[in-house]
Amino acid sequence: MHLKHILSSLALAATALAAPTLSPSGTSLVINSCSKTVYVYDVASTLSGPHTIDPGAQWVKPLYFDPLTGTAIKVTTSLDALSKGEPQLILAYALNYEEKSIYYSLDTVSGYDALFQNKTVIVYGPANKDIPTIVWPGAPSHDGTKAYFGDTDLYFQLCA
Ligand SMILES: *[C@@H]1O[C@H](CO)[C@@H](O)[C@H](O)[C@H]1NC(C)=O
Numbered sequence: 001m002h003l004k005h006i007l008s009s010l011a012l013a014a015t016a017l018a019a020p021t022l023s024p025s026g027t028s029l030v031i032n033s034c035s036k037t038v039y040v041y042d043v044a045s046t047l048s049g050p051h052t053i054d055p056g057a058q059w060v061k062p063l064y065f066d067p068l069t070g071t072a073i074k075v076t077t078s079l080d081a082l083s084k085g086e087p088q089l090i091l092a093y094a095l096n097y098e099e100k101s102i103y104y105s106l107d108t109v110s111g112y113d114a115l116f117q118n119k120t121v122i123v124y125g126p127a128n129k130d131i132p133t134i135v136w137p138g139a140p141s142h143d144g145t146k147a148y149f150g151d152t153d154l155y156f157q158l159c160a
Pocket of ligand 1: 114115117118
């Protein structure tokens with residue numbers, strides 16, 4: 001093999017080896033504690049969903065980084081909410097590999113679904129970590145963006 005090819009192969013191998021130590025290994029978990037089925041769309045450069053979460057069930061996916069868009073976990077109460085412009089509850093997050101951090105915020109689009117009104121919606125992390133929580137006690141509030149520096153899971157509980 002030509003030296004140049006060997007060197008570029010080594011560089012590629014080094015990149016592949018280095019990546020796992022930089023990338024967070026946490027998962028996102030949506031917990032449906034409401035009395036009705038909800039639907040989750042996982043939206044970045046590509047859209048995945050709708051994923052059905054029955055009452056008492058959960059949806060889990062590894063946290064991932066999309067440099068173009070960040071990631072939006074959109075929760076709706078009907079299958080065609082996105083196309084019909086019905087209420088969406090959105091947990092947006094972005095991982096920063098350099099900082100080993102995660103930034104996240106909670107928002108609504110097209111109103112606040114009656115299913116969540118007067119019920120608590122909460123974003124939190126494992127009990128052994130000091131993850132800033134977002135709590136909406138009955139109605140949306142403007143919490144802004146939270147950040148955690150380190151590797152963590154992120155839990156998103158509906159009707160907690
Ligand atoms: C939420 O509570 C308010 C005040 O008690 C009430 O007027 C409203 O109907 C409730 N909304 C739902 C969806 O239960």
